[in-house]
Amino acid sequence: AQSVTQLDSHVSVSEGTPVLLRCNYSSSYSPSLFWYVQHPNKGLQLLLKYTSAATLVKGINGFEAEFKKSETSFHLTKPSAHMSDAAEYFCVVSDLTSGTYKYIFGTGTRLKVLA
Amino acid sequence: GAVVSQHPSRVICKSGTSVKIECRSLDFQATTMFWYRQFPKKSLMLMATSNEGSKATYEQGVEKDKFLINHASLTLSTLTVTSAHPEDSSFYICSARQTLLDSPLHFGNGTRLTVT
Numbered sequence: 001a002q003s004v005t006q007l008d009s010h011v012s013v014s015e016g017t018p019v020l021l022r023c024n025y026s027s028s029y030s031p032s033l034f035w036y037v038q039h040p041n042k043g044l045q046l047l048l049k050y051t052s053a054a055t056l057v058k059g060i061n062g063f064e065a066e067f068k069k070s071e072t073s074f075h076l077t078k079p080s081a082h083m084s085d086a087a088e089y090f091c092v093v094s095d096l097t098s099g100t101y102k103y104i105f106g107t108g109t110r111l112k113v114l115a
Numbered sequence: 116g117a118v119v120s121q122h123p124s125r126v127i128c129k130s131g132t133s134v135k136i137e138c139r140s141l142d143f144q145a146t147t148m149f150w151y152r153q154f155p156k157k158s159l160m161l162m163a164t165s166n167e168g169s170k171a172t173y174e175q176g177v178e179k180d181k182f183l184i185n186h187a188s189l190t191l192s193t194l195t196v197t198s199a200h201p202e203d204s205s206f207y208i209c210s211a212r213q214t215l216l217d218s219p220l221h222f223g224n225g226t227r228l229t230v231t
Contacts, residue, residue: 034219043121043208043222044159090158092220101212103149103220107158 002027002095006106014114019078021109023065023091026072032094033074034103035065039087047089050074061085086113118142119211121223128199129231136194136226138209144189145211149220150182153206165192199230 007022025031032051036044048059055067065076074091091106118141128134138148146167151159163184164172171184181203183195192211196203206227210220 036220036222041206041225041227043119043224044210044220046219046221049219101147102161102164103210105158110156 002031002093002104004091004093004104004106006089006091006109008109009107010110010112012112012114013081015083016080019063019076019081019085019111021076021089021091021111023074023076023106024072025074025091025093027093033065033067034092034094035059035063035074035076036090036092037087038090038108044090047076081111081113083113083115086111117213117221119145119209119221119223121209121226123226124224125227125229127229127231130200131198133195133197134199134228136196136207136209136228138192138194138211138223140190140211140221143211143213143221145192146189146214148186148192148209148211150184150192150194151208151210153208153225159208162194196228199228201230204228204230 003026005024030052034049035047038044047063048057050057050067058064063078067074089109093104095102120139122137148165150162152162153159161174162177165184165186167186167189173179186192206225208225210222212218212220
């Protein structure tokens with residue numbers, strides 16, 4: 001079975017500094033991986049996805065993530081944080097089980113951006 | 116593209132009544148929709164997987180008679196919370212995926228249910 005671990009439940013950065021949100025996964029085959037962002041009382045918005053093409057994936061709002069198979073990681077980064085980036089971020093891996101795709105969520109990382 | 120509309124965004128109901136939540140894929144056909152429940156400051160808990168034209172698959176511990184799911188068309192799934200109790204108060208989120216393999220999930224904006 002696949003699993004996802006988000007190593008940090010909370011991350012605080014100053015505005016204008018880099019963001020690093022960590023995600024590790026376990027997988028028995030080549031996974032598809034996603035990052036989503038959730039603002040308070042809202043649904044989840046897709047930031048980016050990895051589906052076995054380029055290992056460096058660029059997403060919306062300046063975010064990107066690199067798939068590293070040797071490290072089983074898919075960390076999310078952004079060069080310069082903006083106040084509007086403050087939100088909850090979820091790393092998700094898709095799992096094909098019994099012919100049905102299931103999506104396994106990490107526990108989330110709350111990003112706080114300090115002025 | 117790939118917009119999912121969820122309605123209502125907020126609902127308050129009395130104990131013992133039923134509440135229906137709608138989830139629509141506006142610009143794509145969704146053969147599979149998922150219903151999640153999210154507790155405060157927690158991750159999403161998958162409740163059930165809804166496949167168009169067939170019965171939903173419920174996760175362990177989710178009462179299928181309490182949380183009725185209907186997926187009658189390729190663009191609409193509904194979740195009905197029957198005989199609601201205060202402990203059913205929560206944030207419910209639907210998502211849908213297109214038929215392409217490894218397609219990402221597209222989420223609705225969620226429904227905040229409060230049972231008084």
